[in-house]
Amino acid sequence: MKRASLETSFPRSLAKSATSSPLDWSSYRPDDTAVLCFLRKPGWLLLIRKKRGLGAGKINGPGGKTEPGETPRDTAIRETREEVGLIPSEPRHQGALRFAFADGYRLEVHIFTATSWEGSLCETDEALPFWCPQEEIPYTEMWEDDILWLPAVLEGKSVEGEMFLRGDSLEFWDLRCSDDHQVG
Numbered sequence: 001m002k003r004a005s006l007e008t009s010f011p012r013s014l015a016k017s018a019t020s021s022p023l024d025w026s027s028y029r030p031d032d033t034a035v036l037c038f039l040r041k042p043g044w045l046l047l048i049r050k051k052r053g054l055g056a057g058k059i060n061g062p063g064g065k066t067e068p069g070e071t072p073r074d075t076a077i078r079e080t081r082e083e084v085g086l087i088p089s090e091p092r093h094q095g096a097l098r099f100a101f102a103d104g105y106r107l108e109v110h111i112f113t114a115t116s117w118e119g120s121l122c123e124t125d126e127a128l129p130f131w132c133p134q135e136e137i138p139y140t141e142m143w144e145d146d147i148l149w150l151p152a153v154l155e156g157k158s159v160e161g162e163m164f165l166r167g168d169s170l171e172f173w174d175l176r177c178s179d180d181h182q183v184g
């Protein structure tokens with residue numbers, strides 16, 4: 001796969017934190033696998049205000065943890081339907097991010113986007129959805145890391161990376177992106 005630095009989207013300083021990694025990622029094993037699924041129409045992105053679970057109160061894409069026997073793509077379809085009433089058609093896999101939290105919790109998140117779907121948009125117990133202009137993404141109300149990788153995803157790139165958070169604060173990150181998206 002052709003690798004490109006995040007410099008194509010961002011200054012080099014944003015691809016990697018200045019601090020050294022607090023953990024050895026070669027032995028990383030996630031406690032949970034989750035997904036995010038960003039539905040897109042030209043110039044717009046579907047976001048949610050998350051009502052419960054990890055990151056409650058923050059703005060994010062629809063998503064959640066995989067259940068036994070599910071592929072991440074199955075999860076992207078199920079969670080989007082459960083949270084906002086829309087069933088994405090052919091979600092496109094655009095990478096995976098490995099998060100480690102200071103309390104020891106490790107979550108791997110697969111990123112999907114979709115440009116077509118069925119169903120009707122609705123608010124649920126889990127999420128308040130809203131269409132957001134792509135130029136006005138409210139990064140200050142999202143996880144701190146989102147501003148580092150979401151713009152690259154919206155440019156069609158695939159992202160991979162490792163991130164360490166203490167509470168809500170991002171302390172370490174190392175992000176790579178590529179122009180070729182992985183099929184998976």
Ligand SMILES: CNc1ncnc2c1ncn2[C@@H]1O[C@H](COP(=O)(O)OP(=O)(O)OP(=O)(O)O)[C@@H](O)[C@H]1O
Nearest residue numbers: 034035036052053054055063064065099109143145
């Ligand atoms: C730290 N930086 C982060 N940046 C962007 N997104 C992040 C994230 N950390 C977690 N996420 C997302 O948070 C959701 C977890 O969902 P979470 O509520 O725990 O799972 P789920 O909805 O399945 O609920 P249950 O707890 O199983 O009931 C899931 O979409 C996951 O991708």
